[in-house]
Amino acid sequence: MMASAPPIAFAGSMIDRADHIRSAPDKLGELMNWRARLLLLDGLDPVIGDDGGLMWGTLADADPLAELVFLGLNPDGRGCFAAVAPALIGSTAPPNPRLWAAMAQLPPADLATYGGAKALVDWHARHRFCARCGHATVLAKGGWQRGCANEACKAEHFPRVDPVTIMTVECDGMLLLGRQPRFPARRYSALAGFVEPGESVEEAVAREIFEEAGVRVRDVRYVASQPWPFPSSLMIGCHGYADDPAIVIDKTELDDARWFTRAEVEYAMNDLKIGREDGAFLAPPPFAVAHHLLKWWIEQ
Amino acid sequence: MMASAPPIAFAGSMIDRADHIRSAPDKLGELMNWRARLLLLDGLDPVIGDDGGLMWGTLADADPLAELVFLGLNPDGRGCFAAVAPALIGSTAPPNPRLWAAMAQLPPADLATYGGAKALVDWHARHRFCARCGHATVLAKGGWQRGCANEACKAEHFPRVDPVTIMTVECDGMLLLGRQPRFPARRYSALAGFVEPGESVEEAVAREIFEEAGVRVRDVRYVASQPWPFPSSLMIGCHGYADDPAIVIDKTELDDARWFTRAEVEYAMNDLKIGREDGAFLAPPPFAVAHHLLKWWIEQ
Numbered sequence: 266m267m268a269s270a271p272p273i274a275f276a277g278s279m280i281d282r283a284d285h286i287r288s289a290p291d292k293l294g295e296l297m298n299w300r301a302r303l304l305l306l307d308g309l310d311p312v313i314g315d316d317g318g319l320m321w322g323t324l325a326d327a328d329p330l331a332e333l334v335f336l337g338l339n340p341d342g343r344g345c346f347a348a349v350a351p352a353l354i355g356s357t358a359p360p361n362p363r364l365w366a367a368m369a370q371l372p373p374a375d376l377a378t379y380g381g382a383k384a385l386v387d388w389h390a391r392h393r394f395c396a397r398c399g400h401a402t403v404l405a406k407g408g409w410q411r412g413c414a415n416e417a418c419k420a421e422h423f424p425r426v427d428p429v430t431i432m433t434v435e436c437d438g439m440l441l442l443g444r445q446p447r448f449p450a451r452r453y454s455a456l457a458g459f460v461e462p463g464e465s466v467e468e469a470v471a472r473e474i475f476e477e478a479g480v481r482v483r484d485v486r487y488v489a490s491q492p493w494p495f496p497s498s499l500m501i502g503c504h505g506y507a508d509d510p511a512i513v514i515d516k517t518e519l520d521d522a523r524w525f526t527r528a529e530v531e532y533a534m535n536d537l538k539i540g541r542e543d544g545a546f547l548a549p550p551p552f553a554v555a556h557h558l559l560k561w562w563i564e565q
Numbered sequence: 566m567m568a569s570a571p572p573i574a575f576a577g578s579m580i581d582r583a584d585h586i587r588s589a590p591d592k593l594g595e596l597m598n599w600r601a602r603l604l605l606l607d608g609l610d611p612v613i614g615d616d617g618g619l620m621w622g623t624l625a626d627a628d629p630l631a632e633l634v635f636l637g638l639n640p641d642g643r644g645c646f647a648a649v650a651p652a653l654i655g656s657t658a659p660p661n662p663r664l665w666a667a668m669a670q671l672p673p674a675d676l677a678t679y680g681g682a683k684a685l686v687d688w689h690a691r692h693r694f695c696a697r698c699g700h701a702t703v704l705a706k707g708g709w710q711r712g713c714a715n716e717a718c719k720a721e722h723f724p725r726v727d728p729v730t731i732m733t734v735e736c737d738g739m740l741l742l743g744r745q746p747r748f749p750a751r752r753y754s755a756l757a758g759f760v761e762p763g764e765s766v767e768e769a770v771a772r773e774i775f776e777e778a779g780v781r782v783r784d785v786r787y788v789a790s791q792p793w794p795f796p797s798s799l800m801i802g803c804h805g806y807a808d809d810p811a812i813v814i815d816k817t818e819l820d821d822a823r824w825f826t827r828a829e830v831e832y833a834m835n836d837l838k839i840g841r842e843d844g845a846f847l848a849p850p851p852f853a854v855a856h857h858l859l860k861w862w863i864e865q
Contacts, residue, residue, distance in 0.1 A: 276765040284776050285815075355697055355718075381763020388762065392696040396722075397655055399694035399701070409761075418655075422696075424762050428728040428799050461709075462688070462724050462797050463681015465576040466790035476584050487787035490766035497762050499728050501801075515585075 274552040275492045278377035280337040280345055287407040293335060296344030303327055304336065304347040304382050310361050311371065311379045319375045321345075328352075334385050334408025336378070347382040349404075353390040360495070368552075377492075384494040385409075388424045391496075395420050429498045430469045431457035433558045434482050436507040440530055440562060441480060442546070443514075443522035451547040455502070455555040456522070470503050478522045479513025482506065488561050491554040500554045504562065531563050574852040575792045578677035580637040580645055587707040593635060596644030603627055604636065604647040604682050610661050611671065611679045619675045621645075628652075634685050634708025636678070647682040649704075653690040660795070668852070677792075684794040685709075688724045691796075695720050729798045730769045731757035733858045734782050736807040740830055740862060741780060742846070743814075743822035751847040755802070755855040756822070770803050778822045779813025782806065788861050791854040800854045804862065831863050 286292045302321040305312040314320040324346060327333060331348035339345050368376055385408060392411060395402050400415035402422060413420040433455050434441040442453035458473035460466065467485040474482045482505035491500040514522050525533075525545060533548040534556075535541075549555035586592045602621040605612040614620040624646060627633060631648035639645050668676055685708060692711060695702050700715035702722060713720040733755050734741040742753035758773035760766065767785040774782045782805035791800040814822050825833075825845060833848040834856075835841075849855035 273765060275763070276768055278763065282761065282772060284772075288817075377763065381761075384762035391720075394694060394696055394699035396692040396694055396696050399699045401699070420691075423727075423759070425725060426728055426760050426762055427723075428726055459723070460726050460799055461582065461681075462684035462726055463575070463578065463677065463792050463794065465573060465792055466799070466801070468576055472582060472584075492763050492765055494763065499760055499766070501766070517588075 272373045273489060273491045273554065273557065274373070275377050275380035275494060277373050278381060279340055279374045280378050280381075281339075282337040283335075286338075286344075287335060287409050293344075293407050296335070296338075297324060297333070297346070298344075299323065301344040301346060302339065303333075304345065304378070306347065306350075306383075306386065308356075308358065308361070309353065309383050309387055310364050311367055311375075311383075313367055313370055317370050318372055319379055332389060332404045332408070334382075334389065334404070336382055336385075345378075347386050349386050349389040349408075353386065354393060356390060365552075380492060380494040384426075384492070384497040385424055387494075387496050392422060392425075396422065425497055426492075427498045428460040428466075428501055429457055429493070430460055430466055430473060430501050430503060431455045431554055431558070432470045432474065432482075432485070432503040432505060433555075433562055434474055434478075434480060434505050434507050435562070436480075436510045436524065439510070439524035439526055440559070441474075441478060441507070441512075441522060441524055443478060443519045445518070446520050448520075449547065451542070452549070453521075453523075453525070453546040454549040454553065455558050456519075457500070457555075460501070466501055466503065470505060474505070474507075477515045477518045479511065479515075480507045481509060483508070489554060489557050491557075493554075502554045502558050504558065527563065530559055534559055534563060572673045573789060573791045573854065573857065574673070575677050575680035575794060577673050578681060579640055579674045580678050580681075581639075582637040583635075586638075586644075587635060587709050593644075593707050596635070596638075597624060597633070597646070598644075599623060601644040601646060602639065603633075604645065604678070606647065606650075606683075606686065608656075608658065608661070609653065609683050609687055610664050611667055611675075611683075613667055613670055617670050618672055619679055632689060632704045632708070634682075634689065634704070636682055636685075645678075647686050649686050649689040649708075653686065654693060656690060665852075680792060680794040684726075684792070684797040685724055687794075687796050692722060696722065725797055726792075727798045728760040728766075728801055729757055729793070730760055730766055730773060730801050730803055731755045731854055731858070732770045732774065732782075732785070732803040732805060733855075733862055734774055734778075734780060734805050734807050735862070736780075736810045736824065739810070739824035739826055740859070741774070741778060741807070741812075741822060741824055743778060743819045745818070746820050748820075749847065751842070752849070753821075753823075753825070753846040754849040754853065755858050756819075757800070757855075760801070766801055766803065770805060774805070774807075777815045777818045779811065779815075780807045781809060783808070789854060789857050791857075793854070802854045802858045804858065827863065830859055834859055834863060
């Protein structure tokens with residue numbers, strides 16, 4: 266962990282997950298009282314109060330038909346919940362473009378609580394049926410499981426977390442960054458890709474860098490990780506080295522990829538702070554673990 | 566990566582995943598010829614040849630009703646496939662106890678190829694229906710995706726990889742290890758648990774150590790990772806430090822947890838090599854990333 270860096274966005278919630286309560290229906294039931302707090306959501310977006318923090322209501326604010334997921338205990342020992350509202354179920358609504366501005370207002374601990382809740386609620390909304398037999402499933406263990414209601418199947422399903430590698434590569438003191446077609450103008454960032462069954466983190470990094478940029482990487486090391494609730498990734502930030510800087514871009518994945526000097530990376534990171542935006546590229550925002558990778562590299 | 570250590574088991578396959586072919590039905594079709602190789606499986610277990618390696622057949626050896634997944638290209642450029650046999654679908658057969666002995670025979674690269682194929686085939690066998698709408702799904706992109714066949718839904722589903730943290734903790738030069746009820750006699754290993762939505766690797770490590778052993782951990786660092794195909798985990802091996810050695814064991818998770826001296830850990834690791842087994846505990850086997858964590862700690 267990087268003591269000198271700004272906090273990793275979406276980490277650092279103050280909610281205690283209180284795993285022992287999830288499997289104890291009596292304890293969970295006791296917590297679902299008038300003191301319990303319900304995270305207010307607008308669809309899947311956070312609702313932000315006048316104090317700039319997340320807004321909470323009581324369980325009475327939930328749709329009577331909603332499923333409730335147990336987020337954990339807040340520092341006062343109150344049960345914290347979120348509702349899987351019927352309107353969310355099966356929804357394929359695109360992300361709200363104002364979401365990023367809303368999230369930027371939240372204190373880091375609230376952003377982390379929101380991110381975890383959003384990933385969990387969204388998983389329930391998109392996982393109503395048993396992948397094994399096709400039967401309907403029901404919420405179990407306070408929302409940390411769904412169980413198939415078919416007595417002949419009874420499969421257990423767990424909220425999904427998808428590991429993603431995201432990595433910077435260094436060659437001759439330069440850093441490899443790329444831009445995806447969906448990026449804002451001038452933005453370059455670390456390359457990234459999902460870890461697949463049957464590969465280590467280090468193998469996934471090497472495969473993605475070669476697939477997307479044609480660069481062979483060695484000596485991969487871990488730098489930092491971040492939960493990323495879009496929809497439910499675990500970003501695993503790494504750094505590696507290349508001996509041959511020749512780039513072959515996979516145009517189905519990237520608009521461009523190129524090597525930037527240390528001075529260009531430093532300038533771009535400073536640009537972000539002062540809003541100047543006249544450097545060689547626009548650096549990834551502080552929200553992103555890629556921002557931390559660039560910061561880590563500059564400080565090496 | 567640890568150059569001095571034995572290879573991480575289940576990593577290091579020689580199969581090129583050839584991602585670009587998965588999305589090109591014409592190229593995939595061309596590869597499905599008489600030169601293509603089919604990984605032979607006995608249920609989900611490997612079939613081992615006289616040379617001690619994995620046995621391969623041709624596509625003609627697959628059940629005519631099987632789905633075929635594209636593993637990638639072997640070093641000769643041949644397409645390598647595995648079959649999702651009808652008998653596997655929806656199966657809940659327990660793991661074969663002879664599996665570990667069979668896997669121990671395989672060269673490391675073959676073990677990695679088998680592990681990745683096993684995780685992928687098993688995922689297809691257990692994911693026949695759309696979690697969003699309950700409709701049947703069909704194999705897509707050479708087996709790296711399933712698509713909902715319901716025209717009104719068309720959800721895309723991807724093979725699952727579950728990140729798991731596994732960690733050693735150090736306090737006053739001693740190492741915290743625990744034993745699960747299912748372990749063989751005298752075995753102690755690193756504590757472990759799934760990463761949940763909304764937490765970083767470092768947060769998951771701290772939560773699991775506190776939940777299972779009541780120990781507060783700081784300064785968590787990454788050591789090594791491993792694909793673990795039971796059924797499809799990504800083991801993320803870490804090391805952390807504790808200031809207070811007081812242990813409170815969660816008896817629902819662990820039979821025991823205790824601190825071992827460096828000499829006890831060294832003795833136990835040496836025991837494994839020479840088959841002596843008279844130390845303070847039985848160390849985790851070389852297959853397990855926990856073995857690498859203990860080895861890494863001794864070498865510090």
